[in-house]
Amino acid sequence: MKRRGYGLLAVIITGLAIRLLLAPYSAGSDLPQFYGFAGTMLEHGACFYSYADSFAYAGKGWPYPWPYVYGPVLAYLLAGVRILVGGGVESFWSDGVYHVYVDPTWAFSVKLVFIAADTAVAFLIYLLLRETSERKAVLGSAVYYLNPIVIHVSAVYGMFDALALAPFLLSLYLGNRKNASAFLQGFSLAVKHTLLFPAIVSLWDYILQGVEGLKKAALLFAGAIVPFLPMLLLCPLSLRSLPDLMRGIDIGYTLPMAYSMNGFVSLATYLHEVYGIDSLPFIRHWYVPALLLLFLTLVRHSFERNLIVSVSLAYAAFTATYWRVNPQYLLPLVAFLVLLSFTTRGRIGLVSLFTAFYAGIWPILQPSEFWFHVHLRNPNWDVVRLVGHFTIGVGGDAPYVVYSFGLTLLLYTLVLGSTLPYLKNLKAWLSEKSGVRA
Numbered sequence: 001m002k003r004r005g006y007g008l009l010a011v012i013i014t015g016l017a018i019r020l021l022l023a024p025y026s027a028g029s030d031l032p033q034f035y036g037f038a039g040t041m042l043e044h045g046a047c048f049y050s051y052a053d054s055f056a057y058a059g060k061g062w063p064y065p066w067p068y069v070y071g072p073v074l075a076y077l078l079a080g081v082r083i084l085v086g087g088g089v090e091s092f093w094s095d096g097v098y099h100v101y102v103d104p105t106w107a108f109s110v111k112l113v114f115i116a117a118d119t120a121v122a123f124l125i126y127l128l129l130r131e132t133s134e135r136k137a138v139l140g141s142a143v144y145y146l147n148p149i150v151i152h153v154s155a156v157y158g159m160f161d162a163l164a165l166a167p168f169l170l171s172l173y174l175g176n177r178k179n180a181s182a183f184l185q186g187f188s189l190a191v192k193h194t195l196l197f198p199a200i201v202s203l204w205d206y207i208l209q210g211v212e213g214l215k216k217a218a219l220l221f222a223g224a225i226v227p228f229l230p231m232l233l234l235c236p237l238s239l240r241s242l243p244d245l246m247r248g249i250d251i252g253y254t255l256p257m258a259y260s261m262n263g264f265v266s267l268a269t270y271l272h273e274v275y276g277i278d279s280l281p282f283i284r285h286w287y288v289p290a291l292l293l294l295f296l297t298l299v300r301h302s303f304e305r306n307l308i309v310s311v312s313l314a315y316a317a318f319t320a321t322y323w324r325v326n327p328q329y330l331l332p333l334v335a336f337l338v339l340l341s342f343t344t345r346g347r348i349g350l351v352s353l354f355t356a357f358y359a360g361i362w363p364i365l366q367p368s369e370f371w372f373h374v375h376l377r378n379p380n381w382d383v384v385r386l387v388g389h390f391t392i393g394v395g396g397d398a399p400y401v402v403y404s405f406g407l408t409l410l411l412y413t414l415v416l417g418s419t420l421p422y423l424k425n426l427k428a429w430l431s432e433k434s435g436v437r438a
Contacts, residue, residue: 007134025379026157027371031107040052040062042083047234050235053241053244074192087105113160113163117160118153121169124170125140140341143341150335160191163191168195186222198312204302205307208301251323257404261319261325261330261408262321270397283323296419300418300419309339313419320415348417355414362403364391365394369391
């Protein structure tokens with residue numbers, strides 16, 4: 001390895017050591033549910049989506065009535081891990097409390113896949129920033145890979161957002177050099193469709209390229225469809241329920257508020273819970289500001305064709321506006337904020353970097369040691385106490401409403417500050433086309 005790679009190696013070794021220290025001793029609530037999803041995939045194969053809703057969930061071996069709301073890639077991977085390592089889940093009621101315990105071997109094995117993707121993201125951030133400077137590349141990777149919220153998502157709770165992010169960042173690194181770039185962007189949506197806004201920006205970029213961009217647009221759609229081919233060929237009727245599943249749960253108040261990262265929705269929920277104010281109509285119209293911010297991002301990209309910046313702003317727009325922003329959505333956010341902060345200058349870069357650090361506060365505010373004992377029958381209490389030394393354990397809803405509100409305001413500041421100036425360009429362009437002086 002060249003000498004200049006030593007900085008990245010130090011970051012990876014440090015971050016990986018932290019992850020491997022924590023991952024065997026914790027489990028989030030989705031990991032036992034993932035075990036159930038894997039069993040359903042192994043039992044029903046290509047007809048998986050016919051059984052992916054929450055109906056009769058206990059009979060399927062699922063501990064929770066949570067439907068499978070993702071593309072098929074995760075289900076394939078989970079089924080493969082279950083074949084390799086087995087595992088098990090216990091769920092039962094005792095003294096009015098519902099207990100769910102997951103096999104630590106299963107939980108750790110699944111998280112190893114997520115950690116591998118997480119590590120790939122750090123490496124891709126380094127590659128994307130290396131052309132700017134070695135120092136920025138190493139610092140950018142460190143801000144991402146050592147960020148508490150990123151470590152929490154992949155190694156403590158155990159969620160797979162990095163699995164979707166890694167192919168998307170790889171597509172950015174490949175750029176226009178490979179047709180695989182567009183395919184990977186579509187493929188990322190078949191992993192998790194929370195990257196829809198960045199994918200729309202990529203599609204817009206291909207449209208702006210004219211006829212030569214049509215092939216890339218087709219490849220983007222192909223990337224999203226190919227993982228569904230086994231189902232399309234062998235059990236097409238199972239996909240009838242896919243639109244309802246992908247829509248997720250019905251829009252409502254976001255409880256518990258400590259896990260809601262949209263500040264406006266958290267505030268609306270708080271006002272309803274504490275003061276009885278009917279704020280649900282506000283939450284139901286989350287798409288209005290979302291479309292506005294996405295439109296502004298597309299306008300900006302029309303005049304400033306920097307795809308890395310534009311897709312980063314698009315994901316910031318998503319997390320600023322979507323009605324139910326979960327903590328795991330902050331992992332891609334931190335990655336995009338890092339790219340934005342080291343590829344832009346001035347206040348936008350500083351706001352991006354500050355927001356990346358701000359996002360990392362959440363697991364420290366939380367009693368995150370909870371995930372080291374709640375789903376494990378025989379917890380390692382030494383690790384529980386160790387993690388407790390690094391968390392504050394703030395209780396109540398109000399502090400988290402304040403936190404999420406601050407995060408949302410930062411994201412609005414970032415997106416609006418980066419896009420509104422380009423409305424002048426749009427006005428001038430429209431005036432030129434219509435023959436009216438601007």
